[in-house]
Amino acid sequence: MATVLVIDDNASIGTALDVLLSLHDIRTVHAAAPDEGVARLEAGDIDLVIQDMNFAADTTSGEEGRALFHRIRARHPDLPVILLTAWTHLDMAVDLVKAGAADYLAKPWDDQRLVTTVKNLLELGQATRELQKKLRRERRRHEELEHQYDLRGMVWRDAATERVLALACQVAKADLPVLITGPNGAGKERVAAIIQANSGVRHGPFVTVNCGALPSELIEAELFGAEAGAYTGAGKSRAGKFEAAHGGTLFLDEIGNLPPAGQVKLLRVLETGRFQRLGSNEEKQVQVRVVSATNADLRAMIKAGSFREDLFYRLNVIEIALPPLARRPDDIVPLAQHFLGAGKRLDSGAEAALLRHAWPGNVRELKNTMQRASLLARGETITATDLGLPAAGPAASGEPELDRAAVEAALARHGGVVAQAAGELGLSRQALYRRMERLGIARGAAS
Numbered sequence: 001m002a003t004v005l006v007i008d009d010n011a012s013i014g015t016a017l018d019v020l021l022s023l024h025d026i027r028t029v030h031a032a033a034p035d036e037g038v039a040r041l042e043a044g045d046i047d048l049v050i051q052d053m054n055f056a057a058d059t060t061s062g063e064e065g066r067a068l069f070h071r072i073r074a075r076h077p078d079l080p081v082i083l084l085t086a087w088t089h090l091d092m093a094v095d096l097v098k099a100g101a102a103d104y105l106a107k108p109w110d111d112q113r114l115v116t117t118v119k120n121l122l123e124l125g126q127a128t129r130e131l132q133k134k135l136r137r138e139r140r141r142h143e144e145l146e147h148q149y150d151l152r153g154m155v156w157r158d159a160a161t162e163r164v165l166a167l168a169c170q171v172a173k174a175d176l177p178v179l180i181t182g183p184n185g186a187g188k189e190r191v192a193a194i195i196q197a198n199s200g201v202r203h204g205p206f207v208t209v210n211c212g213a214l215p216s217e218l219i220e221a222e223l224f225g226a227e228a229g230a231y232t233g234a235g236k237s238r239a240g241k242f243e244a245a246h247g248g249t250l251f252l253d254e255i256g257n258l259p260p261a262g263q264v265k266l267l268r269v270l271e272t273g274r275f276q277r278l279g280s281n282e283e284k285q286v287q288v289r290v291v292s293a294t295n296a297d298l299r300a301m302i303k304a305g306s307f308r309e310d311l312f313y314r315l316n317v318i319e320i321a322l323p324p325l326a327r328r329p330d331d332i333v334p335l336a337q338h339f340l341g342a343g344k345r346l347d348s349g350a351e352a353a354l355l356r357h358a359w360p361g362n363v364r365e366l367k368n369t370m371q372r373a374s375l376l377a378r379g380e381t382i383t384a385t386d387l388g389l390p391a392a393g394p395a396a397s398g399e400p401e402l403d404r405a406a407v408e409a410a411l412a413r414h415g416g417v418v419a420q421a422a423g424e425l426g427l428s429r430q431a432l433y434r435r436m437e438r439l440g441i442a443r444g445a446a447s
């Protein structure tokens, strides 16, 4: 139950407020003088103060009220204070509201208005405390992760990203193959580097192979090495990336593009740790941790016959699914600020534009956007125009409209329960609240 402290030398006012507020399940405690009121506050557990402006019988200047307000404010800057004032002190009350008082009510007050004001302030206080608690919890988790692990300069704030990072750090220690899935530019390579940095082989090499960058025979030579003359253009014998990654991590990027013959050989190395260079019969043995990544749907490729199922299960002992940037909206502004660098800031229009954009190119697109904006912006402040993002609004793409319908439909399906609707939409509860706010959908307005 919330508790309101009434500081007023007139006992009948205290009684009237007591009766009125108790009807709304709000407890009141009284203090007849400023010192007593301040002492009661120190004892704790007060959620709101209602204070008079005059205490001494011989003056009606309101000065004691002003002094009391400032004393309370100095010790409890976040505590809401409502001033009860005579009409002669309205100017002073207005000044004090500017100085941080929550509101003022002229005597005789309107009961309904007083109750509404008190209730709103109490609710706001409760919401603020919960938000602060949540932020503190998040900051602590953030610090714990950063303190315990080498996160390679990763920037994040969204809970979805945090889950990915926690999983990556957890599996880093185990010597198991990891498959990182996610769309273009989402940060898959960054996550692979984090796994390497926190693994038992962190002092070993980190070798990257892009399986989509070379034609079939060259990718095999790249991975396993080749003896001189093994294929056209193979001048002298050379080691492949598996040998180069011995004692460390081999990062197989775009694994979905590995041609069938390469898939067979890769499967064999994963099963036995053994392979041969092209054109050689000599077996080589390596200790290599394999981390692979793909933006392709490997399960669909297996169905279509273009990716080996047995290889998939070898690679995918642990899957880390990196969501698209749009699905972790809390990351967008911190990342944008990070790419912008110190000394430049985003105005609120720019932030709104960043949050509206769909980011098909994910973090890479955001990085490019911010680098361009940083070059083009004249001053230190980046505006929406500097970002050069496609104009938002229904006329441009129809997408915000779709979004709104999707959000409303999801809310309706879940009887307005935001947590459940958020689950269906793949958003965090906070992200959905923000989206609702942006779209002008009122909380609890589901029909």
Ligand SMILES: Nc1ncnc2c1ncn2[C@@H]1O[C@H](COP(=O)(O)OP(=O)(O)OP(=O)(O)O)[C@@H](O)[C@H]1O
Binding pocket: 153, 154, 155, 156, 182, 183, 184, 185, 186, 187, 188, 189, 190, 191, 295, 335, 363, 364, 367
């Ligand atoms: N959370 C992050 N904090 C800081 N930089 C990031 C973050 N995520 C990604 N980046 C940067 O964004 C760019 C794209 O990331 P990365 O190359 O890891 O994506 P990717 O998923 O491997 O992309 P692709 O599928 O195109 O290979 C890189 O410059 C990377 O350093």
Ligand SMILES: [Mg+2]
Binding pocket: 188, 189, 253
């Ligand atoms: Mg990549």
